[in-house]
Amino acid sequence: MQESVQKLVNIGEMLPLMEEFYTIQGEGYHKGTAAYFIRIGGCDVGCHWCDVKESWNADLHPPTLTEKIVDNALKYSNVVVVTGGEPLTWDMTLLTQGLKSKGAQTHIETSGAYPLTGDWDWICLSPKKVKRPTKQIYGVANELKCIIYNKSDFAFAEEQAAKVSEDCILYLQPEWSVRDKMIPLMVDFVMKNPKWRVSLQTHKYLNIP
Ligand SMILES: C[S@@+](CC[C@H](N)C(=O)[O-])C[C@H]1O[C@@H](n2cnc3c(N)ncnc32)[C@H](O)[C@@H]1O
Numbered sequence: 001m002q003e004s005v006q007k008l009v010n011i012g013e014m015l016p017l018m019e020e021f022y023t024i025q026g027e028g029y030h031k032g033t034a035a036y037f038i039r040i041g042g043c044d045v046g047c048h049w050c051d052v053k054e055s056w057n058a059d060l061h062p063p064t065l066t067e068k069i070v071d072n073a074l075k076y077s078n079v080v081v082v083t084g085g086e087p088l089t090w091d092m093t094l095l096t097q098g099l100k101s102k103g104a105q106t107h108i109e110t111s112g113a114y115p116l117t118g119d120w121d122w123i124c125l126s127p128k129k130v131k132r133p134t135k136q137i138y139g140v141a142n143e144l145k146c147i148i149y150n151k152s153d154f155a156f157a158e159e160q161a162a163k164v165s166e167d168c169i170l171y172l173q174p175e176w177s178v179r180d181k182m183i184p185l186m187v188d189f190v191m192k193n194p195k196w197r198v199s200l201q202t203h204k205y206l207n208i209p
């Protein structure tokens with residue numbers, strides 16, 4: 001990457017943009033509602049079941065002016081979900097400033113593995129065992145979305161729930177490839193532990209992005 005471009009990426013004036021699309025939020029608290037998604041490339045958390053591995057290598061995604069990303073998003077929706085990749089790989093300050101200054105609601109999907117930057121109206125924290133969230137994000141997460149891939153993930157979810165604020169909404173979401181096996185266990189778990197809710201990747205059932 002050109003040095004001048006790298007400098008702009010480092011300060012968040014440009015971001016490696018993988019894709020952007022207007023769709024229905026499929027997961028968690030806001031599921032079922034229209035939102036514009038901005039998917040930023042770059043992630044080194046390394047979840048073996050990640051459903052967007054194409055996002056991991058930031059070099060494959062063109063550095064794009066943040067101001068252009070903002071202006072384009074606002075053409076579609078006042079609710080903008082920033083995801084990735086791991087968006088907190090990058091400084092989210094300018095992106096969220098731009099979005100909010102033009103009246104958008106800013107939502108983030110994050111593993112929380114890197115320091116929290118940006119001004120967010122909604123933070124969905126989806127913690128990963130392989131690279132734990134920073135301490136600072138637990139107190140400000142609006143929803144905790146724990147992925148259930150195997151039985152040990154229930155204990156991890158409880159451990160993570162102990163760290164978030166009291167009003168953080170707690171979700172268990174089945175890892176897509178093992179959903180038929182894990183959903184019955186999740187249903188049983190949520191009935192026994194009703195502070196938890198079930199989240200499904202409803203966009204995959206709806207055949208939308
Ligand atoms: C692709 S990640 C990108 C944002 C961020 N890196 C993160 O992990 O939160 C978006 C959401 O999809 C979830 N996810 C990724 N792969 C999944 C899969 N195979 N099954 C279910 N959820 C998955 C993540 O846990 C996260 O909540």
Ligand SMILES: Nc1nc2[nH]cc(C(=O)O)c2c(=O)[nH]1
Pocket residue numbers: 023024025026027037083084109203208209
């Ligand atoms: N429709 C839709 N909803 C989503 N919620 C979180 C997603 C993500 O990949 O971060 C996602 C996604 O990729 N599509």
Ligand code: SF4
Pocket residue numbers: 043044045046047050051052053055084085086111128
């Ligand atoms: S942190 Fe998110 S983007 Fe990164 S590998 Fe895990 S699920 Fe995929």
Ligand SMILES: [Mg+2]
Pocket residue numbers: 051052
């Ligand atoms: Mg997704």
